Structures are given as structure tokens and as C-alpha cells.
Amino acid sequence: MKILAIGDVCGEIGLRALECCLPSLIESRRPDLIVANGENCDGAGVQPEQAERLFQLGVDVVTLGNHAWGRQRVVKYLKDRPQALRPLNFSPHVPGASHCLLERQGLVVAVFCMVGRCFMEHNYDNPFTTADALLSRLKADLIVADFHAEATSEKAAMAYHLDGRVSALFGTHTHVQTSDERIFPSGLGFITDIGMTGAYDSVLGVQAQLSLVRYLGGIPQRYEAPTSGMAVVEGALFTIDPQTRTCADIERIREFCEIESSQK
Numbered sequence: 001m002k003i004l005a006i007g008d009v010c011g012e013i014g015l016r017a018l019e020c021c022l023p024s025l026i027e028s029r030r031p032d033l034i035v036a037n038g039e040n041c042d043g044a045g046v047q048p049e050q051a052e053r054l055f056q057l058g059v060d061v062v063t064l065g066n067h068a069w070g071r072q073r074v075v076k077y078l079k080d081r082p083q084a085l086r087p088l089n090f091s092p093h094v095p096g097a098s099h100c101l102l103e104r105q106g107l108v109v110a111v112f113c114m115v116g117r118c119f120m121e122h123n124y125d126n127p128f129t130t131a132d133a134l135l136s137r138l139k140a141d142l143i144v145a146d147f148h149a150e151a152t153s154e155k156a157a158m159a160y161h162l163d164g165r166v167s168a169l170f171g172t173h174t175h176v177q178t179s180d181e182r183i184f185p186s187g188l189g190f191i192t193d194i195g196m197t198g199a200y201d202s203v204l205g206v207q208a209q210l211s212l213v214r215y216l217g218g219i220p221q222r223y224e225a226p227t228s229g230m231a232v233v234e235g236a237l238f239t240i241d242p243q244t245r246t247c248a249d250i251e252r253i254r255e256f257c258e259i260e261s262s263q264k
Contacts, residue, residue, distance in 0.1 A: 001032045001033070001103060001142065001239070001240045001242050002029060002030060002031045002032050002033075002235050002237060002238070002239050002240075003031060003032065003033045003034075003035065003081040003109075003110075003237070003240060004026075004029060004031035004033070004034045004035070004056065004235060004236075004238075004253070005020075005034075005035050005084045005144075005170045005194050005235050005236050005237075005238065005240045006018065006034065006035065006036035006037065006059070006194070006197055006198045006233065006234075006235040006253075007037060007172060007193070007195040007207070007235050008037045008038075008039065008040050008065075008172050008173065008175055008195075008196045008197065008198075009036060009037065009038050009040060009041050009054065009193040009197045010040045010041075010175070010196055010197065010198030010199070010204075010225050011041070011042075011199070011205060011224075011225030011226075011263075012042060012196055012208075012225065012227065013094055013166055013225055013226055013227060013228065013229075013259050014040070014041065014196070014197045014198035014199075014201050014205065014225070014231065015026040015050060016055075016231070016259050017197055017198065017231035017233050017257055017259060018036070018054070018057060018197055018233055018238070019053075019056075019057060019174070019259055020035075020231075020233075020257040021058075021064075022057050022058060022069070022121065022159060022233070023057075024059075024076030024255075025233070025253065026058055027257065028132065028137070028257065029237050029239065029251075030162045030165070030251075031253070032104045033060050033061075033102065033104055033109060033111075033144070034058055034059045034060050034157070034257055035059070035060065035061045035062075035063060035111055035144060035146065035195075036054050036059045036061075036063070036235075037061055037062075037063045037064070037065065037113075037146060037148065037172040038050065038051055038054055038062040038063070038064065038084075038223055039063075039064040039065045039066075039067045039068060039070070039148070040067065040156070040196075040198075041054075041069070041200070042071050043222075043223060043224070043225070044067040044070035044223075045066065045067050045068070045069070045070020045072055045074065046062075046070070046071060046073050047074065048074060048081075050075055050217070051077065051081070051084050052092055053141040054124070056080060056159060056240040060067055060083060060086060060102060060137055060216060061083050061084075061086045061100060061102070061111045062085065062233075063085050063111075063113035063146040063172070063253075064084070064085060064086050064087065064113065064148075065087060065115050065146070065148030065172065065173055066115050066121065066148065066164045066173070068086045068087065068088075068090070068122060069094075073137040073190055075095055075096075075139070076095075077139065077187065078095055079095045081094065082100050082106030082146075082184070083097075083100050083102075083110065083154070084096045084097075084099055085099065085100060085111065085112065085113050085114050086098060086113075087114050087115040087128040087133065087148065088112050088113060088114045088127070088130050088134060089114050089115060089124045089126065089127045089131075089154070090124065090125070091095075091123075091125070092142065094100060096220040097110035097231040098112055098113070098134070099111060099134060099138070100112075101140060104202075105242060107141040107148055107242060108139070108140045108141050108142075109140060109141065109142045109143075109144065109188055110138055110140035110143045110144070110252055111129075111143075111144045111145070111146075112131075112134060112143075112144075112145055112146075113145065113148060114127040114130070114145065114147050114148065114149075114158075115127065115149065116129060116148065116149025116150055116151060116154045116155070116173070117149075117150065118150060118151035118153070118154040119150040119151055119155070120149070120150055123204045126152055127147070127149075127158065128157075128158065128161055131145070131158075131161070131162065133144055133191040135162075135165050135166075137154070137187070140244060141242075142143050142159070142167045142240055142242075142245055143165070143166045143168075144166070144167060144169075144238075145162065145166050145168070145169045145170075146170060146171075146172055147168040147169060147170070147171050147172070148171075148172045148173045149171060149173055149174065149192070150173060150174065151244065152171075152178075152192050152193075154213055154244050155192050155193070156192065157166070159184060159188060159190040162188060163184040163185065163186045163187070163188040163255055164184075164186030164187065164188065165188075166190065167187065167238070167240045167245055167246065167247055168188070168190075168238040168240065168247055169188060169189070169190045170190070170191050170193075170194045170236055170238075171191065171193040171197040172193065172194060172221035172257065174203055174204075175193075175195065175196035175198075176190040176193055176195060176196075176204070177193060177194060177195030177196075177234045177252065177254065178193045179252070179254070180192050181236065181250040182250075182254060183246075183247050183248075183250070185246070186246070187244065187245060187246025187247055188246075189238045189240070189249075189250050190250075191236050191248025191250060191252070193237065194234060194235045194236045194252075194253075195232075195234025195254070196232070196234055197231075197232065197233045197234060197235070198219045198225060198227060198231060198232070199230070199231055199232075200224055200230040200231055200232045201226065202226055202257065203208065205225050206223045206224070206225060207223070207224050209226060210222075213225070224258055226241070227262065228259050228262070229263060230256060230257075230258055230259075231256070231257055231259045232254060232255070232256055233253070233254070233255045233256075233257070234252075234253060234254050234255075235252075235253040236250055236252055237250070237251040237253055
């Protein structure tokens with residue numbers, strides 16, 4: 001079974017890049033399940049219509065992260081869209097599903113996402129213990145998790161913690177693809193960060209000049225993504241052995257395309 005994970009989709013240019021590249025990725029890799037992190041589709045947050053564009057492209061599950069509530073219209077949307085996931089370790093009082101179950105090749109596949117606490121806000125529940133609680137009651141053949149975290153050490157620790165209980169764990173949030181994909185002793189496929197889908201000529205998806213203003217001591221401005229130019233689609237393809245439920249292979253994905261300006 002092949003599971004394609006797509007890194008943080010950033011802005012309109014990221015959505016258009018995915019529209020450009022995903023059909024050929026589907027044709028060449030033939031994934032059975034596609035998971036995409038969509039929390040930056042509208043900058044810091046996602047609008048319902050943007051999440052729907054991801055689903056229409058063939059994405060099966062959209063995961064979110066620390067910017068889940070960045071756009072308030074998504075609150076009602078999450079109540080009605082069980083395949084659009086907010087992090088598991090958010091307060092249980094907030095709306096939305098933290099995990100979902102899908103059937104592929106006669107197997108039940110569970111997908112969930114978590115947000116890290118190191119160098120992040122501290123009003124999240126412990127992702128390690130909340131993952132334990134979910135896994136203790138989850139009825140699934142294969143389990144896939146997105147860990148939306150800042151610290152590489154926290155992500156690596158989570159991999160050791162989940163090895164033998166989860167088939168694939170991928171990191172998101174830092175928007176920089178890492179080259180450390182590996183299969184753990186008990187069969188967990190892991191990569192610290194799968195990267196981003198957005199403007200290549202940017203600072204983590206943001207217009208470079210807007211980012212420079214902050215670091216040069218100027219007045220902070222609202223971050224905006226470039227609207228055209230070279231774009232990149234990053235992610236990882238996990239091949240899972242359906243018999244052993246363990247990861248057999250991980251392929252990093254990095255595709256480029258040129259996005260023309262939508263302005264007439």
C-alpha cells in the first residue's frame with residue numbers, strides 16, 4: 001500500500017502548484033491514500049473552499065496544525081468534514097475530528113495529526129500521552145500520523161515512541177524537507193519534515209522582502225505568499241507492506257512547476 005504525504009500547502013501559489021503536479025504524481029506513483037497538510041492554504045489558516053480544492057484534487061485527508069483556527073470560517077466546516085483533521089492534542093472542548101478511518105485494499109487505515117509543544121504555544125495537551133490514549137482504543141490495521149512540530153528532537157522522540165504501533169509518521173510545520181527518512185526497528189517509516197508546497201523563491205513560502213523587514217528591525221507586516229513564479233511540491237511516499245503493517249520504503253518527493261500570474 002502506498003501513502004503519499006504532501007507538505008504544508010502555502011497560499012494560492014501552493015494550491016495551484018498542487019493542481020499542476022499532483023495529477024502526474026498520482027499517475028506515476030499510484031498512491032492508495034493521499035494526506036496533505038493544509039493549514040497554510042490561506043497564510044495562517046485555511047478557508048473551507050481551499051480545503052475543498054484539496055479534496056477535489058484527490059487528497060483523502062487534510063491535516064491542520066497550530067494555525068487551525070487562523071480563519072474562523074473553518075470552525076463550522078470542521079464539524080461537517082470528518083476527513084479535515086484538527087490536531088489530536090487540542091483541547092477536547094474544541095470542534096472537529098482529530099482522526100479518521102478509511103478503507104483501502106480491504107484494510108482499515110487510520111490517520112491522525114498532532115501538534116508539538118517545544119518552541120510552540122504551551123496550551124496544547126501532551127502529544128505523547130494523547131497519542132497513547134488514542135492508540136489504546138483505535139481499531140485499525142494501519143495507522144498514519146502527521147506530527148506538526150517545530151523541534152526536530154521532539155519529532156525524533158515521537159518516532160521512537162510510536163515505533164511498532166504506527167506504520168508511518170511524518171513531520172510538518174518547518175517547511176524545510178529533511179533528508180533523514182528511515183525505517184525504525186519495529187517497522188515505523190519516519191521523516192522529520194516532508195517540506196512545503198508553495199513558492200520556491202521565498203522564505204518558507206513567504207515573500208522574501210516581507211520576511212527581511214522583520215529581521216532587519218522594521219515594522220512587521222502581514223506575511224503574503226508570492227503569487228507567481230517557480231513553485232515546489234514536496235512530500236514523501238511511504239510504501240507499507242499490508243501483511244506485516246510495516247513500512248518497506250520511503251521516497252522523498254520534490255517536483256517543480258512554473259506558476260504564471262493569475263492577474264490579467
